Structure formats: C-alpha cells, structure tokens
Amino acid sequence: MEDLILAGDEKLAEIKANQEKWLEERQKIKDRPDKFETVSGMSVNDLYTPLDLKNFDYQKDLGFPGQYPYTRGVQPNMYRGRLWTMRQFAGFGTAKDSNQRYKYLLAKGQTGLSVAFDMPTIMGYDSDHPRALGEVGRVGVAIDSLQDMETLFSGIPLDKISTSMTINAPAAILWAMYIATGEKQGVRSEQLTGTIQNDLLKEYIAQKSWIFPPEPSLRIITNIFEYACQYVPRWNTISISGYHIREAGSTAVQELAFTLADGFAYVEAGIKAGLNVDDFAPRLSFFFNAHMDFFEEVAKYRAARRIWARRMKEKYGAKNPRSWMLRFHTQTAGCSLTAQQPENNIIRTAFEGLSAVMGGTQSLHTNSMDEVLALPSEKAVEIALRTQQIIAYETGAANVIDPLAGSYFVEALTNKMEEEAEKYFAEIEQRGGVLACIDQNFFQQEIADAAYSYQRNIDAKDRILVGVNEFVNPDEKIEIDLLKIDPQVEKDQVARLQKLRRERDNIRVNETLDALRRAFQGSENVIPYILDCVRAYATEGEIIQVGREVFGEYREKPVF
Amino acid sequence: MARVRVLMAKPGLDGHDRGVKVVARALRDAGMEVVYTGLHQTPEEIVEAAIQEDVDIVGLSILSGAHMTLIPRVNELLKENGASDIVVIGGGTIPEEDVLALKEGGWAKEIFTPGTPLENIVEWINSHVKSKDN
Numbered sequence: 127m128e129d130l131i132l133a134g135d136e137k138l139a140e141i142k143a144n145q146e147k148w149l150e151e152r153q154k155i156k157d158r159p160d161k162f163e164t165v166s167g168m169s170v171n172d173l174y175t176p177l178d179l180k181n182f183d184y185q186k187d188l189g190f191p192g193q194y195p196y197t198r199g200v201q202p203n204m205y206r207g208r209l210w211t212m213r214q215f216a217g218f219g220t221a222k223d224s225n226q227r228y229k230y231l232l233a234k235g236q237t238g239l240s241v242a243f244d245m246p247t248i249m250g251y252d253s254d255h256p257r258a259l260g261e262v263g264r265v266g267v268a269i270d271s272l273q274d275m276e277t278l279f280s281g282i283p284l285d286k287i288s289t290s291m292t293i294n295a296p297a298a299i300l301w302a303m304y305i306a307t308g309e310k311q312g313v314r315s316e317q318l319t320g321t322i323q324n325d326l327l328k329e330y331i332a333q334k335s336w337i338f339p340p341e342p343s344l345r346i347i348t349n350i351f352e353y354a355c356q357y358v359p360r361w362n363t364i365s366i367s368g369y370h371i372r373e374a375g376s377t378a379v380q381e382l383a384f385t386l387a388d389g390f391a392y393v394e395a396g397i398k399a400g401l402n403v404d405d406f407a408p409r410l411s412f413f414f415n416a417h418m419d420f421f422e423e424v425a426k427y428r429a430a431r432r433i434w435a436r437r438m439k440e441k442y443g444a445k446n447p448r449s450w451m452l453r454f455h456t457q458t459a460g461c462s463l464t465a466q467q468p469e470n471n472i473i474r475t476a477f478e479g480l481s482a483v484m485g486g487t488q489s490l491h492t493n494s495m496d497e498v499l500a501l502p503s504e505k506a507v508e509i510a511l512r513t514q515q516i517i518a519y520e521t522g523a524a525n526v527i528d529p530l531a532g533s534y535f536v537e538a539l540t541n542k543m544e545e546e547a548e549k550y551f552a553e554i555e556q557r558g559g560v561l562a563c564i565d566q567n568f569f570q571q572e573i574a575d576a577a578y579s580y581q582r583n584i585d586a587k588d589r590i591l592v593g594v595n596e597f598v599n600p601d602e603k604i605e606i607d608l609l610k611i612d613p614q615v616e617k618d619q620v621a622r623l624q625k626l627r628r629e630r631d632n633i634r635v636n637e638t639l640d641a642l643r644r645a646f647q648g649s650e651n652v653i654p655y656i657l658d659c660v661r662a663y664a665t666e667g668e669i670i671q672v673g674r675e676v677f678g679e680y681r682e683k684p685v686f
Numbered sequence: 687m688a689r690v691r692v693l694m695a696k697p698g699l700d701g702h703d704r705g706v707k708v709v710a711r712a713l714r715d716a717g718m719e720v721v722y723t724g725l726h727q728t729p730e731e732i733v734e735a736a737i738q739e740d741v742d743i744v745g746l747s748i749l750s751g752a753h754m755t756l757i758p759r760v761n762e763l764l765k766e767n768g769a770s771d772i773v774v775i776g777g778g779t780i781p782e783e784d785v786l787a788l789k790e791g792g793w794a795k796e797i798f799t800p801g802t803p804l805e806n807i808v809e810w811i812n813s814h815v816k817s818k819d820n
C-alpha cells in the first residue's frame with residue numbers, strides 16, 4: 127500500500143503502539159461533560175489516524191477530480207474553471223414584483239435565477255380558487271398562466287440566464303410556460319438552460335406538496351425526461367432533493383440515503399419506460415442541505431458522489447461518464463436558523479455555505495438572517511449573497527480542489543456515511559422499494575422521530591444553540607425590517623386572471639384541454655399537449671384539474 | 687382526572703408539518719389525547735373534526751402566511767356550530783403584529799412562534815384548558 131496517508135503494516139503497528147501510549151495519558155485528563163457527536167447525533171472519536179483508514183485505496187476510493195468515482199469533484203479543475211453558480215431562491219407577490227427582485231439580484235452580481243412559487247401555484251390551484259383564499263403571492267410568486275410567466279421574465283433574456291424553478295407536482299406546466307415564454311422572446315427550446323425540481327418522491331416523503339398519486343406522477347416525470355432529451359437538451363429535468371428531507375427533520379445519513387434511493391427509483395422508472403439510461407441520466411441533478419456540522423456535511427457530499435457513480439456504472443450499466451456524475455445544488459439549512467438574535471444567522475450561514483463549497487457544490491443558495499421570521503427583505507438577501515462572494519473571493523477555499531481530502535477524519539467519516547447509507551438501501555429494498563416505503567410511512571416516521579429527538583435535545587440543553595438555550599438576551603427586541611406582502615396583491619392577481627379568462631380564445635382553450643385529457647388517459651408523451659394548452663393561455667388550475675379528474679388525488683395517512 | 691383532548695390541525699395549502707408533528711408528540715408524551723388531521727385541511731373540515739372528536743382545544747399550525755384568513759375562519763365556524771367553548775390556539779411563522787391582532791380580536795387564545803420550547807406549550811395548555819369530562 128503506497129498511499130501517502132497510509133503507512134505499511136510495520137508502520138501501522140508502530141502507530142498503534144504510540145496510540146496506546148497516547149491514550150493512556152489522554153485518559154487521565156477529564157473531558158467536558160458534553161456529548162461529542164455530530165448534529166445528526168452520530169458519535170465521533172476525539173482523534174483520527176491512519177488506523178481508521180486501514181483498507182483505504184486512493185485510486186478506488188477517491189481517484190482524481192472529473193474522474194470516476196468523482197469523490198473529489200465532477201470537474202477536472204473545479205472552481206479554478208468556473209465558480210459555483212450563486213443562485214438565491216426568490217419570489218413573492220405578483221410576477222411584476224418578482225421580476226423587479228430578479229433584476230435587483232442580477233444587478234448585485236447573482237449569476238442564476240431561482241423562482242419561488244406561491245402555495246396555490248405549488249398545489250395547482252388558480253388564484254381565484256376558494257382554496258387559494260389568503261394564500262396568493264404570500265410565500266412565492268403567483269403564476270396562473272403564460273401571461274404571468276411572460277411578465278416574470280420580461281426584460282430578462284432566456285438565452286443568457288439559467289433559471290431554476292422550485293416546482294414539483296405541476297412542474298410540466300410551469301416548464302411548458304417557460305418554454306413558451308422563450309418562444310415569445312425568440313429563444314429556441316434547445317437554447318434554454320435551467321432546472322425544474324420535479325421530484326415527486328420527496329414530496330410524499332418530506333415537502334408534502336403532492337397532487338396526483340405516485341404512479342401517474344412518475345409517468346409525467348419520465349415524459350419530461352424523454353421530451354427534454356429531444357427538444358430541451360441542456361435542461362436539468364429533475365433536481366432530486368435531499369434538502370426537504372433534511373429540513374423536515376432527518377439526519378445527514380437519512381438525507382443522503384433517502385435522496386439517493388429516490389434517485390435510483392427515477393433511474394429505474396426511466397429504464398422501465400423504455401428509455402436508454404445514458405439518454406436521460408446525464409440530465410439528472412441533485413439538491414442537498416448544508417447544516418451546521420461542517421465535517422459531516424463535507425463527508426456527505428463526497429459520499430454522495432461516490433455512491434452515485436458506483437451504482438450508475440455497476441448496477442444500471444451506464445456507459446456515459448456524465449451519467450455517473452452527481453452534480454448538485456446546495457441550500458444552507460433554514461431549520462438551523464433561529465428567531466432569537468437573528469443576526470447570528472449570518473454567521474451560521476457562512477459556515478454552512480463554506481461546507482458546501484468544500485464539498486464541491488455546483489450552485490449555492492445562502493439563507494438570509496431573517497429566514498425564521500418572513501420571506502427575506504432586500505437588505506438581508508444582499509448580505510446572504512455577499513457571504514457567498516466572500517467565500518469565493520476572500521477565503522481561498524476555491525483555490526484548491528477538494529481541500530479536505532486526506533484528512534483521516536474526513537475520509538473516515540465519508541466511509542461511514544457510505545456504509546450507513548448502504549444499510550438504509552438494504553432496508554428500503556427489503557421493504558419493497560421506495561414506493562412501498564412511502565406507503566408504509568417508513569421515511570415519514572424515521573424523519574419525524576429524528577425531528578422530535580432534535581427538538582427534545584435542544585429543549586433539554588443537550589445541544590447548545592447560541593442565543594436560544596444559552597447566551598440568551600432576556601430582553602431582546604428584534605430590530606430588523608421584514609418584508610410584508612400587501613393583501614392587495616391577491617385582489618389584483620384575481621382581477622388579472624378573470625380578465626384573461628374573458629379575453630382569450632376559450633374555444634381553443636377547451637380543445638387543447640380535451641386533447642390533453644385524452645393524452646392523460648392514453649399512454650403517449652403528454653408534454654406536447656401541455657404545451658398546446660399553455661400556448662392557448664389555459665391556466666395552471668385548469669390543466670391540473672384535468673389531471674385530477676383522470677388520475678385522482680393522493681391522500682396521506684398522517685403519522686407523528 | 688380526564689385527559690385533555692387536543693386536535694392538531696394544518697389548515698390551508700401549507701405543507702410544513704415538522705412543527706405540528708413535534709408539538710403533537712410532545713402533547714401526547716405529556717399525557718394529552720391528541721388527534722392530528724394531516725395536511726391541507728379546509729376550515730370546514732377542521733371544525734367538523736373538532737366537533738366529532740369532541741376536543742377541548744384546537745391547535746392550528748400555519749407557516750404559509752395565510753393565518754389572518756384561516757384562523758378567524760375556523761373561529762367563526764366553531765361559533766356557527768355552537769362549539770365556541772373549544773379553545774383555539776395557533777403557532778408557526780406569524781409576525782408579532784399579527785399575533786397581537788389575533789389575540790386582541792379574540793381569534794386565538796395564544797400563539798406560539800418559532801423557538802418556543804415544547805415545555806412552554808404543554809404548561810400553557812395545562813394551566814388554561816380543562817377536560818370537559820371533569
């Protein structure tokens with residue numbers, strides 16, 4: 127074994143002897159009474175040495191950046207070539223309000239857009255539906271039809287910018303609106319770049335904004351894979367998300383394991399739908415969380431790349447190296463931020479963002495300090511973006527590729543994450559796969575248990591949160607300006623929508639919706655039909671309603 | 687002494703259920719009888735469940751900004767159905783000025799915002815709500 131961080135057998139024996147001597151001394155000194163474990167409750171040793179990496183094999187376990195198994199990163203030169211994309215998630219009020227925020231962010235040096243939709247849009251209801259009452263434009267932008275999408279991107283050339291859209295159950299519709307907005311701007315679909323989240327499995331597991339049951343959802347997703355392959359080849363057709371799983375309360379290992387398990391399920395669904403794995407796998411992308419435990423997070427990203435590459439090559443027989451590469455977006459952990467002393471959140475976010483960069487992320491959203499209180503104000507977003515710029519240009523973290531590799535600790539933790547994830551894969555398989563596990567509430571219960579124990583630990587002060595259960599300011603008064611949504615937004619949006627319904631060609635709308643219904647009932651690819659509906663200014667709610675009638679709605683069996 | 691019966695509910699389109707589940711479990715661990723509605727409930731469905739389950743208190747969890755519409759609506763419906771003896775409390779992402787407005791308007795007895803220790807919620811219920819069966 128010639129690896130630099132490893133010694134030969136003889137050397138190992140010597141290290142072992144010395145370690146024992148050290149242990150003897152070390153055990154005489156008392157430790158603090160605290161628990162020494164990661165934020166996920168995984169215990170860690172006080173010291174790591176070559177003895178923790180006995181079977182380490184540099185070529186097999188790490189290799190080189192841009193090479194299988196990609197543990198060290200997906201590009202050969204990583205951030206020396208291009209920095210990660212700084213992509214702040216934003217959207218609120220009307221399309222016009224959000225369009226202004228996007229122009230503000232672009233002017234401040236942001237390099238990609240990320241659209242947040244409001245709850246009615248996320249759940250497939252138009253702004254004038256009774257269930258949308260009080261929810262329009264509150265937590266994202268309200269988009270009812272192509273008209274709103276045109277406004278959202280007015281003055282923003284779609285061939286120059288990449289756009290990520292956090293949309294799932296109605297992803298095909300919003301994507302179709304984006305493609306149609308491109309058409310209006312004279313941009314061909316082949317030129318468009320961006321991402322739709324489009325990950326329904328994690329909706330049933332964690333984010334809970336489902337509409338249809340899993341089977342038809344998977345069909346629409348594979349239709350999107352197929353359509354993109356032909357007409358929108360530079361688009362990331364799915365963002366397989368661990369972020370939401372973690373935010374719902376999971377541990378780091380659960381985030382890693384459940385997300386990759388979802389990823390494998392999509393690959394299997396694509397193959398089952400008759401697609402060639404190398405035609406769609408290169409467009410699969412991922413989305414992870416960056417929580418407070420710095421090393422645990424770095425290990426998680428590295429393990430994720432290695433597991434994905436190995437499975438894609440060995441189990442699914444992918445031949446194209448792009449199918450083996452796990453590319454991912456990261457968002458810092460909203461759930462790690464505190465209502466108390468909100469300015470401290472700037473510091474938390476900075477460490478979290480740094481872990482994502484040390485872990486080789488392709489793009490990053492850093493949360494704003496007012497995350498717990500409301501949608502971010504302009505000032506708070508600016509600081510969050512500056513945090514990324516400081517990581518990029520001042521810390522030196524972007525100079526060296528995978529700079530923590532070779533740390534006995536980080537390599538041992540990376541191995542451990544992989545081993546623990548494999549245990550979950552085995553359990554998921556034994557339970558009958560991802561869909562069966564969702565049906566059994568397996569993921570949901572695992573996550574709820576972890577969330578509860580996290581909360582209990584904080585309340586019991588087993589885990590210290592600065593400003594919350596220690597170093598508290600008893601008469602703290604929060605002094606930051608919060609973003610407020612004017613209730614007038616809802617009225618205006620409803621008025622605009624009703625005007626559209628009066629003025630558009632309603633015969634054409636009905637024809638396209640009828641054609642879509644037949645496509646839903648049959649087995650053809652539904653995307654061209656959705657595009658026709660959208661181009662005729664059918665609304666999102668009308669299109670989804672056709673789906674609800676054909677496929678029915680998903681119902682959870684609540685557990686806590 | 688009979689146990690306090692609680693309905694924990696998620697009105698509206700909001701899918702944030704981490705908090706509601708954590709609170710539901712803490713109340714159960716503290717000896718209360720807890721029913722959880724699951725997500726995406728209309729105010730009508732919640733009030734129906736509250737009456738059917740014969741609860742002493744309804745807890746509404748809202749993180750989607752729709753609290754000024756949904757919490758008053760649940761109250762009105764309770765009143766219309768002759769169930770205004772059921773205590774209503776709430777929690778989630780609710781700005782301070784709205785907390786005041788909800789309490790002053792009589793729409794909610796108490797609102798618990800992020801960062802509240804679970805013990806505080808248990809204590810509040812224990813000292814403000816008695817089981818009807820006593």
Ligand code: B12
Binds near residue numbers: 242265708709
């Ligand atoms: C976790 C989280 C998520 C997870 C949710 C996972 C899940 N299944 O719950 C994910 C990633 C999926 C998510 C998604 C979204 N989120 Co979110 N999310 C959060 C976050 C970071 C933490 C919430 C949380 O769970 N905290 C931990 C729990 C234990 O605390 P809690 O819920 O506040 O509950 C405590 C108290 O409030 C109280 N409580 C709460 N409910 C009740 C009820 C009763 C009866 C009682 C007594 C007490 C009580 O007791 C609890 C213990 O103290 C908050 C910001 C924050 N840090 O608070 C944003 C936040 C709530 N999300 C927000 C938004 C906008 C969204 C999205 C709409 C974004 C989008 N456009 O796509 C989506 C929509 C999701 C959906 N389906 O509804 C906004 C809401 C803004 C607003 N209301 O003005 C916030 C505030 C972030 C922000 N600043 O932008 N989110």
